[in-house]
Amino acid sequence: MQWFDLKSDRGGTIFLGLLTLVTLVVIVANQLIPAGSSLHLSTFTVTLLGKYLCYALLAIALDLVWGYCGILSLGHGAFFALGGYGMGMYLMRQIGDRGVYGNPLLPDFMVFLNWDKLPWFWHGFDHFWFAMLMVMLVPGGLAFTFGWLAFRSRVTGVYLSIMTQALTYALMLAFFRNEMGFGGNNGLTDFKDILGFSLQADSTRVVIFLASALALAGGYLLSRWVVRSKAGRVVVAVRDAEDRARFVGYKVESFKLAIFVLSAVLAGIAGALYVPQVGIINPGEFSPLNSIELAIWVALGGRGYLYGAVMGAVLVNYAKTYLTGAMPDAWLFALGGLFVVATLFLPKGVVGWFEGLSTRRKTEEVARG
Amino acid sequence: MTRLSFPACTVLALITCVLLALLWPPSPANANQPDDRFETVVSGLSVKNFKKKSIAVERLVSSGDPRTVPVLQAMLKGQLFYIKSGKRMVYGSATDDGYRVTTVVGGEVLGEMGKRAIKKVSVNNRIRKQLRSAIARLSLADPDPEVRLDAARELLRNLTPEAAELVRSAVVDEPRDKVRAVLETGLAILNLDSGDQAEQLAAIASLDGSLVPEARNRLSLLVEETDDETLRSAALASLKGIESTLRWNRTAETVFFGISLGSVLLLAAIGLSITFGVMGVINMAHGELIMLGAYTTYVVQLLMPNHIGLSVLVAIPAAFCVSGLFGIVIERGIIRFLYGRPLETLLATFGISLILQQLVRTIFSPLNRAVSTPPWMSGSLEINGALSLTYNRLYIIVFSLMAFLFLLVILKRTALGLQVRAVTQNRQMARAMGVRTGRVDALTFGLGSGIAGVAGVALSQLTNVGPNLGQTYIIDSFMVVVFGGVGNLWGTLVAAMSLGVANKLAEPWAGAVLAKILILVFIILFIQRRPRGLFPQKGRSAEH
Amino acid sequence: MAKGSAGTFEGSAHVAPPGEIDTRHGVILYMENVTVSFDGFKALNDLSLYIDDGELRCIIGPNGAGKTTMMDVITGKTRPDTGSVFLGQGTDLTTMSEYQIANAGVGRKFQKPTIFPTHTVFENLELAMQSDKRVWPSLFARLTGEQRDKIAQVMATIGLTEVCYSPAGLLSHGQKQWLEIGMLLMQEPRVLLVDEPVAGMTHQEMDRTAALLTGLAGEHSVVVVEHDMAFVRSIARKVTVLHQGSVLAEGDMDTVQNDPRVVEVYLGA
Structure with missing residues (x-):
């Protein structure tokens, strides 16, 4: 497989090139250029960009199921949040006895709730490898269970969307409960360090940024490889003519399940990278609003291109950062308007619109030539 | 209670x-x-x-x-x-x-x-x-039976030896059964300590199933203190009777709460049952149309501050019109371009919901607004000592059933209803027969939205009126419609009521949040078993 | 839900090579006493039908006679209330799900042509091709030269070589019909169920289809449901008339056409 495949994936190649460039610039501008210089990039900006990269990976995950398989999941925020909680639990264990209560065995919120021992599901999260495994296994497992039930009974379309929304809503309510053992309302926060490096250090931040960039590039390449395989073509076939795919001999449920689980795992990884950068994970991440907002990133960027999802995620989130700072009241108007405009006037997203332009130009050239 | x-x-x-x-x-x-x-x-x-x-x-x-x-x-x-x-x-x-x-x-x-x-x-x-004792004594002799009843109840709450004499003399002269019954309970409670076994046993027997808290306390006291086994076992049996009556009343109360929650769900969901069920439009802004109805109530109250009782009645048609008009504008402006693309409709209407939320936030401030409850909706209907039903919940139940019947009549008995059903079943054919499908779509959507507004009036009496009011109900509403079976009004009714009651029944042992989670998980699993809900639509038209 | 689909994640895809179907008695498809009812309406009423190995059978009947339901039952889309459906002697189709039946050697062409519109003609044929259709093998599947030849050969048969790399959604109605037939051929089924294959075709195309279907019979068993009597006459050796969910008459075209009951059903009493 060629990584830089200019001929058949121009957009993707441009995206990978840009990503490499941005990553290099960030490292140089933050680490090598002194803080006084006007070219210096603040760690705050690095973290912000890192957040965008995590969102972009999440958007790719949704594009896999929505763009390629036609399943609009309104619960992908749940997989993202579960991944985030996995990382958050590891980071909580790393605090050790440096918490407010100084308890070497229990995180602060458990001391506060008068718990005397660690709940069973917290065991193992002291180890980075275990936490990372859970970051993938838990969202994947949830997606597998939910998908196995839903696809088997052929719940499709809008019904499935509403069910996924109910799923993330139920999880949000559950994680708000203190009894669940995930810090309730406040979630997990006050992290100190990761793998022994302080989370406050600029260098750690840059490394996490680099990790996010690598995860995004890796997620993109893996997704591209999957959708270009025969299995990927079957997934698209299922999207377009489910019955035909079945009568041709494909077990449609398995293909849906596979792509759904892969997507959930990618979302979980995105969440895990997101948490050390923002420094907190709380039940608000499960909010149905987050998941549906994610759908609009993908819709705006363009479904079924992978890099379109990346573009949508970065565009919308940049606008969000800018508007919530400059005109807080205008943000929801803008986001709401975006939903309407994107669905009414850009059914194929920005990338689809450009593709349409270039196809038309080519056709005209052919006609003229 | x-x-x-x-x-x-x-x-x-x-x-x-x-x-x-x-x-x-x-x-x-x-x-x-x-x-x-x-x-x-x-x-x-x-x-x-x-x-x-x-x-x-x-x-x-x-x-x-x-x-x-x-x-x-x-x-x-x-x-x-x-x-x-x-x-x-x-x-x-x-x-x-x-x-x-x-x-x-x-x-x-x-x-x-x-x-x-x-x-x-x-x-x-x-x-x-x-x-206190003098007031009681004088009130017990009052010509007004209501005053006597209150006095008798007051006495039971504080049965002093002096009160005993009072009860004994009053019970003989009391002409009203209701008042006498209270006094007799008091007498029985007093007789518990009489020392005469036969009298005590008779008293214990007569207290079986009594809902007076004092009776229960005295009986438990007797069980602890007495050395007489016969008395103890009789008192225990009597206590058991009281417990079971109490339990029964508690269950009745839970069911009442459940039905009242079900009515709220029904109100929130029937509008959706029209737009989603009949037209197949996923309207994520439905919750915000409910919110608009609630805010309409608020505005109507601002306009007529001296007639709070009347204002709620005025708000019903007003909210119907406001939300209905918003609905029609949404349908004509956006949704009609998206027919046949349900997922896009979902996203676009979600955008509208964000805009409406922010609109309300900008106009009315992000804080909750206070909507007053009219006097005729406060207070409660007392069934017995352990069970009383609050009027506002009773009114909501009645109101939601009326709204349900209203919709049912419109769909089954009017020309619009006939056209709606025709368009639902075969759009092309309906158009060929001269039905103006565009107009029918707009009116149907307006109807569903208007009902959402009416639901908002009812909700303004139960919860805080704020910009997030709608969001609270949107997922629940969809759950109700999907659970009941899309396109089936009766299914929506059954689903709303059963989910409401199930939720309230689960609450005592699971807690409010967990009960809600359990219900959600139940529906998610249920839909896997029966993707078309409790009462699926029949025939080929159901297969999209 | 069928037991079959509740299997493992990878799917217990029962890929039966054509030779595995037991046709020692010369019959490849058995339908016995099959009844299907929808809300009290009996779409199939005690239907019994036997298709011989290598036979070309035409099924006709007025609207609502149960032709499409019969195909749904054979392909696993609809479960019969009673009765049995067997492929050969040993394969019970009523316990299998659609994809298993397809892999067991039953191919189906829908009344309305259904193809994968965003895939190219080539990809449509590739996806239909007889192969290991589970998720994991599909992920790593690579076309062999042999398989490419096969696709090219079928593409030539259905006359779509010219538009090989066009998205199938852009084809004309007739071309879509052909593509769907081509996809059936790629599946190498033992039994082909063909629902109204010539709807929307020109006379020329109809003749080609007739030639193709008669050519397929022998090696495959072909069941054609068709309204066009001229077309049926041009290909039919044996015709079955369905009426109200059961077999009204069976025999060669002339016998059937002269059967008074058939005349009554078609012309109305």
Whole structure:
């Protein structure tokens, strides 16, 4: 497989090139250029960009199921949040006895709730490898269970969307409960360090940024490889003519399940990278609003291109950062308007619109030539 | 439950006081001649020595004057004063810098007086006790049965040995069954301690299933204290009976709460059942249309601040129109371009919901707005000692059923309904037959949206009216419609009610949040088993 | 839900090579006493039908006679209330799900042509091709030269070589019909169920289809449901008339056409 495949994936190649460039610039501008210089990039900006990269990976995950398989999941925020909680639990264990209560065995919120021992599901999260495994296994497992039930009974379309929304809503309510053992309302926060490096250090931040960039590039390449395989073509076939795919001999449920689980795992990884950068994970991440907002990133960027999802995620989130700072009241108007405009006037997203332009130009050239 | 019925008692007592105050003083028939004697007796209360004061109270009680009870009640509440110069007895109610004063005899309004001019008739615990028992005794002899009933209940709450005598004598003369029943319960409670086994056993038997809290307390006390095995086992059996009656009442109450929650869900969901079920449009802004209805109620109340009772009634059609118009604008402006693309409709309407939320936030502020409850919706209907149903919940139940019937009639009995069903079943054919499908779409959507607005009026009486009101209900509403079976109004009704009751039944042992989670998980699993809900639409048209 | 689809994640895809179907008695498809009812309406009423190995059978009947339901039952889309459906002697189709039946050697062409519109003609044929259709093998599947030849050969048969790399959604109605037939051929089924294959075709195309279907018979068993009597006459050796969910008459075209009951059903009493 060629990584830089200019001929058949121009957009993707441009995206990978840009990503490499941005990553290099960030490292140089933050680490090598002194803080006084006007070219210096603040760690705050690095973290912000890192957040965008995590969102972009999440958007790719949704594009896999929505763009390629036609399943609009309104619960992908749940997989993202579960991944985030996995990382958050590891980071909580790393605090050790440096918490407010100084308890070497229990995180602060458990001391506060008068718990005397660690709940069973917290065991193992002291180890980075275990936490990372859970970051993938838990969202994947949830997606597998939910998908196995839903696809088997052929719940499709809008019904499935509403069910996924109910799923993330139920999880949000559950994680708000203190009894669940995930810090309730406040979630997990006050992290100190990761793998022994302080989370406050600029260098750690840059490394996490680099990790996010690598995860995004890796997620993109893996997704591209999957959708270009025969299995990927079957997934698209299922999207377009489910019955035909079945009568041709494909077990449609398995293909849906596979792509759904892969997507959930990618979302979980995105969440895990997101948490050390923002420094907190709380039940608000499960909010149905987050998941549906994610759908609009993908819709705006363009479904079924992978890099379109990346573009949508970065565009919308940049606008969000800018508007919530400059005109807080205008943000929801803008986001709401975006939903309407994107669905009414850009059914194929920005990338689809450009593709349409270039196809038309080519056709005209052919006609003229 | 006692907590809920307590305000009712207070209200009743207050009304009685006001009535008494209004009726007696100006009544000339018995006013002239005994006035002097009554005044003298009342003035006796101003003595400082508590022993003498007690004697004065006794003298007042035995005077037999019908104006006695208000005086005693005022004294008990600390509202009885005397003017320092002249020792004239007055009622006083506190104002900003003094008291508004009315004379006890004659009811003459003397206007405001300073704190120094008058002195409160003070009471100690002994006198308080004496006052309570005297009020009870006098009230038990009152010609008004309601007053007697209240007095009897009050007595049960505080069964002193003195009260015992009172109960024994009153029960003989009492003509009303309802009042006598209360008194007899009191008698039975007293007989528990009589020492005579036969009498005690009879008392225990008669208390079986009684909902008076005192009966339960005394029985449990008896079980602990008595050495008599027969008595103990009888009392235990009787207690068991009381427990089961209580349990039954609690279940009835839970079911009532469940039905009332179900009605709220029904109200929130039936509009959706039209737009989603009949038209197949996923309207994520449905919750915001409910919110608009609630805000319409708020605005209507602002416009007619002096007619809160009426304002809610005015708000119903107003909210229907406001939300309905918004609905039509949304349908004509956006949704009609997206027919056949349900996922896009979902996203676009979600965008609208964000815009509407922000709109309300900008216009009315992000804070919750206070919507008042009209007087006729407060209070509660008391079924028995352990069960009373609040009027606002009762009204919501009735109201949601009316809204349901209204929709049902529109869909089954009107020309619009016929056209809606025609368009649902075969759009092309309906158009060919001359049905203006665009108009039908707009009106149907307007109808569903209008109903959402009406739901908002009802919700404004139950929850906070704020920009997030709609979001709270949107997922629940979709769950109800999907669970009931899309396109089936009756399914929506059954689904709303069963989910409401199930939720409330689960709450006591699971807690509110967990109950909700369990219900959500249940629906998610249920839909896997039966993707088309409880009552699926039949035939080929159901297969999209 | 069928037991079959509740299997493992990868799917217990029962890929039966054509030779595995037991046709010692010369019959490849048995339908015996099959009844299907929807809300009281009997779409199939005690239907019994036997298709011989290598036979070309035409099924005709008025609207609502149960032709499409019969195909749904054979392909696993609809479960019969009673009765049995067997492929050969040993394969019970009523316990299998659609994809298993397809892999067992039953191919189906829908009344309305259904193809994968965003895939190219080539990809449509590739996806239909007889192969290991589970998720994991599909992920790593690579076309062999042999398989490419096969696709090219079928593409030539259905006359779509010219538009090989066009998205199938852009084809004309007739071309879509052909593509769907081509996809059936790629599946190498033992039994082909063909629902109204010539709807929307020109006379020329109809003749080609007739030639193709008669050519397929022998090696495959072909069941054609068709309204066009001229077309049926041009290909039919044996015709079955369905009426109200059961077999009204069976035999060669002339016998059937002269059967008074058939005349009554078609012309109305």
